[in-house]
Amino acid sequence: MNLRTASRLEGIGEYYFSQKLRAIEALNRSGAPVLNLGIGSPDGAPHPDVIATLQEQSARPGVHAYQGYKGIEALRIAMSAWYARWYGVSLNPSVEILPLIGSKEGILHLCMTYLGPGDEALLPNPGYPTYRSAVQLAGATAVDYKLTEAGGWTPDFAALEASDLSRVKLMWVNYPHMPTGQLPPAGLFEQLVAFGKKHNILICHDNPYSFILNDNPQSLLAVPGALECAVELNSLSKSHNMAGWRVGMLCGNAERIGDVLRFKSNMDSGMFQPLQQAAVTALGLGAEWYAALNDTYRSRRAAAGALLELLGCSYDPGQAGMFLWARIPGHWSDGFALSDAVLDGARVFLTPGGIFGSQGDRYLRISLCSPGERFTEAADRISTYLKKENL
Numbered sequence: 117m118n119l120r121t122a123s124r125l126e127g128i129g130e131y132y133f134s135q136k137l138r139a140i141e142a143l144n145r146s147g148a149p150v151l152n153l154g155i156g157s158p159d160g161a162p163h164p165d166v167i168a169t170l171q172e173q174s175a176r177p178g179v180h181a182y183q184g185y186k187g188i189e190a191l192r193i194a195m196s197a198w199y200a201r202w203y204g205v206s207l208n209p210s211v212e213i214l215p216l217i218g219s220k221e222g223i224l225h226l227c228m229t230y231l232g233p234g235d236e237a238l239l240p241n242p243g244y245p246t247y248r249s250a251v252q253l254a255g256a257t258a259v260d261y262k263l264t265e266a267g268g269w270t271p272d273f274a275a276l277e278a279s280d281l282s283r284v285k286l287m288w289v290n291y292p293h294m295p296t297g298q299l300p301p302a303g304l305f306e307q308l309v310a311f312g313k314k315h316n317i318l319i320c321h322d323n324p325y326s327f328i329l330n331d332n333p334q335s336l337l338a339v340p341g342a343l344e345c346a347v348e349l350n351s352l353s354k355s356h357n358m359a360g361w362r363v364g365m366l367c368g369n370a371e372r373i374g375d376v377l378r379f380k381s382n383m384d385s386g387m388f389q390p391l392q393q394a395a396v397t398a399l400g401l402g403a404e405w406y407a408a409l410n411d412t413y414r415s416r417r418a419a420a421g422a423l424l425e426l427l428g429c430s431y432d433p434g435q436a437g438m439f440l441w442a443r444i445p446g447h448w449s450d451g452f453a454l455s456d457a458v459l460d461g462a463r464v465f466l467t468p469g470g471i472f473g474s475q476g477d478r479y480l481r482i483s484l485c486s487p488g489e490r491f492t493e494a495a496d497r498i499s500t501y502l503k504k505e506n507l
Contacts, residue, residue, distance in 0.1 A: 124253050140465060150459065151494045153420075154467040156294075156438050156483050158357045160412065162398060163405055166356070169397040173390030183386030185377060187215030191392045194399040195365050202327075203335035211370035212343075214377060215395075217387060219324060219351040219364030222376075223288075224250045226320055226347065226366075229379045230285055231256035238276070238287040241473035242295055244322065247288045259284065262475055265443070269298035273307060281315050290322040292330060295472050295481045297435025299330060305339045312345035318372075319346040324364075325437040327355040327406050329413050343369045354438060355406070356398045363387065363395045413438060416484040419491035426498050427454065429480060438484045441469070450477045462501035464494045 140150045161167070173179060186192070192209035199205045199213075207213055216222045223246050231237060231254040239247045241260040251258045261276055263269045271289075289308060291300035312319040319336065326333040337348050347368035353359040366376060386392075417433075420440045424431055429442035448454040451468035458464050469479030501507075 124255060127252060136465070143459075143463065148463050151464045151486075151490055151497065153423075153482050153486055153490070153494060154465045155485065156354075157359050157485055158354060158438070159485050159487065160357045160409070162357045162361075162394075163401055165401075166358070166394050166398045170390050170394040173393045176390075179389045183389050183392070185381040185384075185386055187386055188389060188392050190396050191215055194396040195367075198399040199335065199337075199367065202333050203338055205335050205337045205367075207337075207367055208370070211373060212367060214366040214373050214380070215387065215392070216349075216364035216366055216380075217384060218353065218362035219322065219349040219366075220246060221380075221384070222349045222364055222366045223247060223320075223322070224253065225376050225380050225383075226286065226318075227251050227254040227256070229376050230318065234283060235285045236283040238284055238317070240271075240288060240290065240293070242469060242476035242479075243288065243472055244290060244294055245471060247322075251286075256285075257283075260473065263293070263296070264475060265296075268301060269293055269296040270301060270304055271308075273311060276311070281317065284315065284317050286318050286320055287312065288320050288322065289336075291334075291336075292325040292328070292436035294325060294437060295439060295467075295469065295476065295479075296441045297432070297437045297439060299434075299436050300334055305334070305336045305342075308336065309339045309342045309346060313341070317345070321346060321348045323348050324351040324354050326350075327409070328436060328438050329410055329417065330436040337367060347372050352395060352398055355409075356401070357409070358395075358398065361391060361395070363391070363398075413484050416486070416488060416491065419488050419495075420482045420484055423491055423495045423498065424480070424482060426495055426502065427458070427480075440482045440484070442480050442482070444478055444480055451480050452477075454480060458498060458501070461505065462494075462497040464497055 140152055143150050192213045195213050196207045196209040199207050227250040233255045235256040236259050237251045237256055238261050239258050241262050248258045261271055308319050321336040335348060336342055336346055347366060349366055351364040417440060424442045428445035431440055431442035435441060444451055444454050451470050455466050455468040458466055467481040469476030469481055
C-alpha cells in the first residue's frame with residue numbers, strides 16, 4: 117500500500133528516548149544488561165495517602181464515566197491553593213486553571229491553539245525537544261535562541277531585540293531549566309514579562325522542576341502583570357513522583373484558558389475522577405514531603421557527580437532539577453561520541469546533550485532517577501572500561 121505520511125511529520129523523527137530504549141532493550145536481551153541513567157522518570161512512589169485515595173475513590177460507584185473537560189472543581193481549587201501556598205500566585209480556579217493529562221499535552225495544545233503556517237515560535241537551544249516538535253506539528257516555524265554556559269543559560273535579550281520578531285507569536289521558556297539545571301536568576305522573569313508585553317509575544321513557561329533540589333520554588337506568574345502576556349504549565353510528575361499518572365495544569369488568564377479549551381475539548385476527555393481526587397491529596401502535602409524527596413535527590417546528585425568526574429566532565433553542583441548537566445572533556449568530539457562509547461564499553465547509558473540542540477553538543481546529562489547503588493555499579497563499570505581503554 118502506497119500511503120504517505122502527512123507533510124506535518126516532515127522533519128520530525130521518532131523521539132530520541134523512544135529509539136534509544138529499543139536499543140537498550142536489545143542489549144538487555146543479548147545478556148548484557150544496561151544501566152540506564154538517562155531517562156528522567158522518578159523511580160519513587162507517590163505519598164501513601166495519594167495511593168490510598170486512588171484506591172478508595174476507585175471503589176465508589178458512579179466514578180467511571182466520562183469526565184468534564186475542565187476537571188472536577190475540587191482539583192482546580194486544590195491547584196489554585198497550591199499556587200497560592202508555594203508560589204504566592206492567586207488564580208481563579210473557575211477560569212484561570214485548566215487541568216491537563218500531563219503538561220506535555222499542554223505544550224501541543226498551546227501550539228495548536230495559537231500557531232499556524234507563517235507563524236514563528238522562539239525555542240531555547242538547548243531545550244526540551246518537544247517544544248520544537250509541537251511547533252512543527254502546528255505548521256509553524258521554530259526559531260532558536262541560544263543559551264550558553266557563559267551567559268548563565270539565560271536568553272540574550274539584546275540579540276532577540278535585534279532580530280526580526282514580526283512573525284513570532286510564542287516564546288518557550290523553562291526555569292529551572294532543563295537540561296542545564298539553571299535556576300532563574302533575579303530579574304529574569306521580569307525581563308521575560310516585559311519582553312512579551314513589548315512585542316505582543318505569549319511567554320509560555322514550562323515549570324515542572326521548581327520543587328526538585330530547589331528551596332525557593334518560583335512561578336513566572338508571580339511577576340505583576342504576567343497574566344497579560346504569559347501562561348505557565350506545571351505538573352505533578354516530578355514534584356510528587358506521579359509521572360505515569362499524567363496530571364498537569366495550564367495556568368493563565370481566562371481568555372487564554374478558554375482558547376486552549378476550544379482545542380483540548382476536541383482532542384480528549386477529562387481525567388479519571390478517582391485520579392483527580394488523588395491529585396487533590398497530593399497537592400495538599402506539606403513541606404516534609406518535598407524535603408524528603410530532595411534528601412534523596414541530594415545524595416544521588418553527589419553519587420552522579422563522582423561518576424561524571426571519572427569521565428573527566430565538569431559541572432555546576434548548584435543545579436536544580438532531577439539531572440546533572442556536565443561539560444565533556446575536550447578529547448571527545450561531542451556528547452554523542454562519549455555516550456555511545458560508555459554504552460558500548462561499560463553498558464551504561466548517559467544522555468548526550470546534543471539531543472537538546474546544537475548548544476548541547478559539548479555536554480552530557482545524567483538522570484538522578486535511580487537508587488544510589490546503581491550509580492555505584494555504573495561507576496565501577498565505567499572505571500573498568502576506562503582502564504581497559506587506557507582513557
